[in-house]
Amino acid sequence: MNARRTSQITAITGALLLIAIGLHLGGLHEWRQGTLIISTVIAGTPIAIKAFQAIRMKTFSIELLVTIAVVGALFIGEYVESAAVTFLFLFGAYLEVRTLEKTRSSLRSLIDMAPVEATVLRDGETMTISVDDVEEGDRVIVRSGEKVAIDGEIISGKATLNESAITGESVPVTKTKNDRVFSSSILENGFIEVLADRVGDDTTFARIIELIEDAQETKSKTQKFLDRFANIYTPAIVVMSILVYLFTRNIEMTLTFLVVACPGALVISAPVSIVAGIGNGARNGALIKGGEIMESLGKIDTVVFDKTGTLTRGRPEVTDIHTFSRKENDLLRVVAEAEMISEHHLGQTIVREAKRRNLILVNEPQNAEVIEGNGIRADIEGQTLVIGNRKLMRTNGIAISNEVEAYAVEREKSGNTAIFAAIDGTIAGIISIVDQIRPEATSALQELRANGIKQIIMLTGDNRHTAELVGKQLDFDAVYAELLPEDKVAMVQKLKNAGHRVAMAGDGINDAPAIATADIGLAMGEGGTDISMETADVVLMADRLDQFSHAYSLAKATVRNMRQNTFFAVGTVVILLAGVLLGKVFLASGMLIHELSVLLVILNAVRLMRYNNKNGKKETATPILQTE
Known part of the structure; x- marks a missing residue:
């Protein structure tokens, strides 16, 4: 009904x-x-x-x-x-x-944000159509005050957008050509034309709604236990009421016993807290995929972070191109052509740098192979390119001279990631790339420690010098560098075997196995890959680490709230039953108190909707180290 x-x-x-x-x-x-x-x-x-x-x-x-x-x-x-x-x-x-x-108001308000119409340019004509009729490849026009109806890349224009429906971050962001926009973002100022590549149920916004709906239906361990308990408790109460009648011969007392023993508040005590907690997380940009995950998240004591794109902003820049055998732009061009197949941040950074210099990338790589955690290998213009770290060079029998090694170490000690580029078995140059530590990283990690996290560890495939520099700045307990994806998995498993409850945060394909191995996996949603988002238990939609610290403290608050509700529900039933047997509680008054206890349990859970652990401070990005 x-x-x-x-x-x-x-x-x-x-x-x-x-x-x-x-x-x-x-x-x-x-x-x-x-x-x-x-x-x-x-x-x-x-x-x-x-x-x-x-x-x-x-x-x-x-x-x-x-x-x-x-x-x-x-x-x-x-x-x-x-x-x-x-x-x-x-x-x-x-x-x-x-x-x-x-x-459930967070989910309902999100659904209300969904756009219903879109303006598209087809065959030279501008038309307004239903969002359901927009197709991949359509050119969508968005003006001031309108909602973006699709996910895609801006092909012309510039605008300020409110992406709070996606990221939970209310501060507008400015985007221009080649930047990505997401469905349900609101264009506050400007004009953009977007090439649609995700429409309908495939958009990021639609996936968020689906994740929240599934999460709110997923039961926690406590809820599953209470459901099983209620299935035993309810028939037991019927039997006990019969015993009460046999001993007292008082039918009214027996009926009152039946009513006040109803486990209504007890049964609802866990799910209402979980739904409220998940709703709060969604509103603040942290998608927690279910009640069981909420409980597990509140119990973690160790957090493991990937570096690139997780601790750093994931928007690295090329700071230097040092060549040993050919011209700088010629080396950059062929390396960028090879890196066109890569989804890694560093590979895409090289491609962006080539485009920024207006280099023409026309050659498609042949026999291309991505070696996870190390780099890539491909043939360009009849030349074999091997691009990546030292381990990849050694694996392919490429010698690193003292001169090359000295230069690479110098760049790494100054905070850069050194990318070795070898052509036909000889190192032709080194491309230096630097990223910035996320502005909220320091305060977020401090909050995690203050809320009960015992140790924070970094696992990265990057070089040792840069990793240790980041670890020192962020006060990590341990730093492990130059790791392959399987090494990260082994480290996470080792921590679990030692009795720790481990959360792993990452954003790339190479992080997905470690994310899946951890007790709780976290992925960066805005910049993260689809596979890491699907594998993860918690998705941070704004790519902000303070969303993680909020999600962790929220999980602990939700678990406390469930315990409070359970204690109150059980206590109320015990007091009522005692009142019935002592002749102090009657049928109508017993039902009134019972219903009030249910309502109070719900109201206690609703407090979680207003829970906020953020301090609201805005900080500027911290470079790993100033480069010359």
């Missing part, structure tokens, strides 16, 4: 109860009795139907206990009690639904 139907029946029975009070005051007792019976039947019918449906499913529901109590009250002529119990039960159910809707 939906909320609207419940509210209608509750209103009708409430009005009948008021009429019954009036009839009682007027001395019309027979009319009063009839009104109470009618009220009981109207309110009790949907309760009895749900009880019957539960029996058919071979489960004992709360509605069954109430139905038994109401039938018993009618049988002994306690019409006031029967009418009051059914009304209070329905009214409580109505309040529960209305209050629970608030905990």
Whole structure:
């Protein structure tokens, strides 16, 4: 029965109860009795139907206990009690639904942000169509005040966009040609033309909605336990009520025992906290994929970070190109042509630098191979290129002279990543790339430690010198560099075997195995790859590490909230049952207190919607080290 139907029946029975009070005051007792019976039947019918449906499913529901109590009250002529119990039960159910809707408000508000129309340019004509009719490859025009209807790359124009629906970050960002935009972003100023590459259910926004919906339906371990407990507890209460009657021969006490023993508040204590917590996380840009993950996240004591794109901003720049055998732009061109196949940040940085210099990239790499964690190998213009780190050079039998090694170490000690480029077995040059540490990294890691994280470790495929420099600046407990993807997996497994509860944060394909191995996997959503987002348990949509610190403290607060609710629910039932056996709690008053306890449990959980661990400070990006 939906909320609207419940509210209608509750209103009708409430009005009948008021009429019954009036009839009682007027001395019309027979009319009063009839009104109470009618009220009981109207309110009790949907309760009895749900009880019957539960029996058919071979489960004992709360509605069954109430139905038994109401039938018993009618049988002994306690019409006031029967009418009051059914009304209070329905009214409580109505309040529960209305209050629970608030905990799902983040999802509903996100859905409301979804665009319905898009302006596209087809065959030289501009037309406004439904978002469902937009196709990949369409050129979509977005003007001030409009919502972006698709995911894609800007091909012309410049604009300021509010991406809070995607990232949880309310500060607008300025984007121009070649930048990516996401569905449901709001264009505040400017004009852009976007080439659509993801439409409909494939957009980032649609995937976020799906993730949140799935997460809110996923049960936590506590919730699964409470569900199993309720399936045993409810029939046990029926048996115990029979024992109460056999010992007391008091039918009213027995019926009251049935009503107040309903585990309503207990059953709802965990799921309402989980839904509220997931909603809060979504509103703040951290997608937590379910109740069980929420509980596990709150218990981690060790966090492992990848470096590039996770601790750093993932927007590296080429700082120097040092050649040994050919011209600088010629080397950059052939290396960029080879790197066109790479999804790695560093490879794409080289491609961007070549385009920035207006170099023409026309040759497609042949026999191309990406060696995860090391680099790439490809044939360009009949030449064999090997591009990557020292390990890749050694694996391919390429000698590194003292001169080359000395230059590479010098660049690395100044904070750069040195990319070796070899052509036909000889190192032709070194491309130096530097990235910036994320501006919020220091404060976010401090918050993690303050909230209970015992150790923070870096695992990276980058060189030792740069990794140690970042580790020192961010005060890491340990730094492990020049690792392959399988090395990261082994390190995470080693930490788990030592008894630690481990979270792994990364953003690339090479991080996906370690993310999957960790107790909790975190991925950077905006800059991260699809595979890392799918593998991860928590996705940080704005690529901000303070979203992680918020998600961790939120998870701990959610677990505390569940425990509070469970303690309160159990305590209320114990006190009520004691009151019944001592003759201090009666049928109507017992039901009222029971429904109030359910409502209070929900209201306690709703507090999580306002939970905020952010300090709101804005910091500037910290370079790994100033380069000359």
